[in-house]
Amino acid sequence: MQTLTNNRFTVGKGIKLIDDAGVEYLDGVSGTFNLSLGYNHPHVVHKIQEQVGNLTHMSSSFTEPYVNEVLDHLIEYAPNDIDAGWMRDITGSTANECATKIAQKYTGSTDIVSLYLSHHGQTQFATGISGNAFRRKRFPNSSAANAVHVPAPYCYRCPFKSKSSECGYQCVEAISDAIDYASSGSVACMIIEPILGNGGNIMPPLGYFQRIRKLCDENNMLLIADEVQTGIGRTGTMFASELFDIRPDMITLAKGLGGIGVPVAAVLMQSRLNVLEKHEHSFTSGSNLISVTAAKSTLEVVSEPGFLDAVKRKGILLESLLQELAQKYPIIGEARGVGLMWGLEIVGDQNEPDTPKTNAIIDRAFTDQHLILRSSRYGFGNVVKVRPALTTTEEELVEIVDRLDSVLASVH
Numbered sequence: 101m102q103t104l105t106n107n108r109f110t111v112g113k114g115i116k117l118i119d120d121a122g123v124e125y126l127d128g129v130s131g132t133f134n135l136s137l138g139y140n141h142p143h144v145v146h147k148i149q150e151q152v153g154n155l156t157h158m159s160s161s162f163t164e165p166y167v168n169e170v171l172d173h174l175i176e177y178a179p180n181d182i183d184a185g186w187m188r189d190i191t192g193s194t195a196n197e198c199a200t201k202i203a204q205k206y207t208g209s210t211d212i213v214s215l216y217l218s219h220h221g222q223t224q225f226a227t228g229i230s231g232n233a234f235r236r237k238r239f240p241n242s243s244a245a246n247a248v249h250v251p252a253p254y255c256y257r258c259p260f261k262s263k264s265s266e267c268g269y270q271c272v273e274a275i276s277d278a279i280d281y282a283s284s285g286s287v288a289c290m291i292i293e294p295i296l297g298n299g300g301n302i303m304p305p306l307g308y309f310q311r312i313r314k315l316c317d318e319n320n321m322l323l324i325a326d327e328v329q330t331g332i333g334r335t336g337t338m339f340a341s342e343l344f345d346i347r348p349d350m351i352t353l354a355k356g357l358g359g360i361g362v363p364v365a366a367v368l369m370q371s372r373l374n375v376l377e378k379h380e381h382s383f384t385s386g387s388n389l390i391s392v393t394a395a396k397s398t399l400e401v402v403s404e405p406g407f408l409d410a411v412k413r414k415g416i417l418l419e420s421l422l423q424e425l426a427q428k429y430p431i432i433g434e435a436r437g438v439g440l441m442w443g444l445e446i447v448g449d450q451n452e453p454d455t456p457k458t459n460a461i462i463d464r465a466f467t468d469q470h471l472i473l474r475s476s477r478y479g480f481g482n483v484v485k486v487r488p489a490l491t492t493t494e495e496e497l498v499e500i501v502d503r504l505d506s507v508l509a510s511v512h
């Protein structure tokens with residue numbers, strides 16, 4: 101079998117991966133943005149080991165007391181009167197399915213509005229509601245998701261050619277048109293990532309989410325914030341919904357909730373939306389005790405006094421370092437992000453997307469600098485993502501950007 105690299109990584113320590121030859125690699129993207137606390141956070145490791153020693157699994161009929169502890173903790177931070185939850189999934193894809201099923205059952209409507217460039221998962225359904233057609237190729241059932249795709253608020257390459265100073269939120273207007281002309285007339289919800297992660301770290305303009313909320317209210321649609329990437333402190337607040345004042349009816353979570361990469365997911369909702377019967381959405385491993393323990397102990401760490409403030413401070417440092425790089429290298433068309441969630445849009449002389457250079461940056465970072473980065477495959481595939489673990493130290497942030505600087509100098 102072919103492998104992606106010749107390295108065989110055997111140890112994960114903090115934000116480092118170490119291979120069997122003892123060579124250390126700095127992970128600038130926390131796995132696939134799911135290692136919110138790095139590879140081996142001692143508190144989470146200890147709690148999981150303890151749990152494994154006692155009881156690793158029992159039927160979800162019996163796990164409720166454990167699950168409720170996690171949900172109560174999450175709800176403490178949740179915006180917009182969200183006060184209930186569902187934890188019978190282990191992946192973000194099916195958590196999003198869960199939320200959209202809830203929306204369909206609650207509203208009695210069918211369609212789901214989602215953005216171009218969005219990523220909501222890779223089951224056929226989640227692929228169907230995601231805004232990237234290339235993943236649907238050859239999988240006809242993904243078209244059965246009743247999705248209505250609408251333009252993304254991609255200001256750097258505005259689909260309506262607006263300049264930010266004169267933005268008339270035409271991308272929001274276009275959603276109204278799509279509801280009128282492209283939907284079945286029966287729309288249950290809109291699902292939206294606060295920052296389009298895989299789409300290229302796309303940050304909507306100020307005022308966008310308030311307009312989306314209004315549009316949902318006017319059309320009796322529920323608003324689902326897919327916080328699989330942005331949740332659990334990634335942007336410096338527990339939920340990005342709080343940071344951007346999104347006021348969603350539901351929030352979906354996965355990735356960072358597992359702290360050190362343990363698969364776990366959750367759907368948070370206002371209790372009026374708690375309409376699913378258990379048999380309508382449950383998986384054998386959903387709410388298993390290892391996942392629930394990982395979530396509980398991760399939340400204990402993230403809610404320690406000062407933890408999120410430190411993420412905010414580190415985010416400001418990362419921002420200034422990346423903006424310096426953007427000043428230095430014209431191939432960075434834009435550095436955009438917040439907290440520890442950043443993307444660098446790589447461009448050519450005419451600001452056109454430069455995908456080969458983007459790929460060269462990722463490859464050279466790995467081979468020459470032992471720095472792990474990821475690029476966005478969506479859109480033009482020309483965004484370098486920088487999203488280290490929330491536990492990354494300031495020195496490590498400087499080290500990540502120094503190594504990236506050397507790579508940019510070599511491809512420039």
Ligand SMILES: Cc1ncc(COP(=O)(O)O)c(C=O)c1O
Nearest residue numbers: 191192193219220221328329354
């Ligand atoms: C925003 C978002 N939603 C959902 C998913 C799907 O999560 P999972 O891979 O756990 O199914 C992802 C995964 O990349 C994601 O980034």
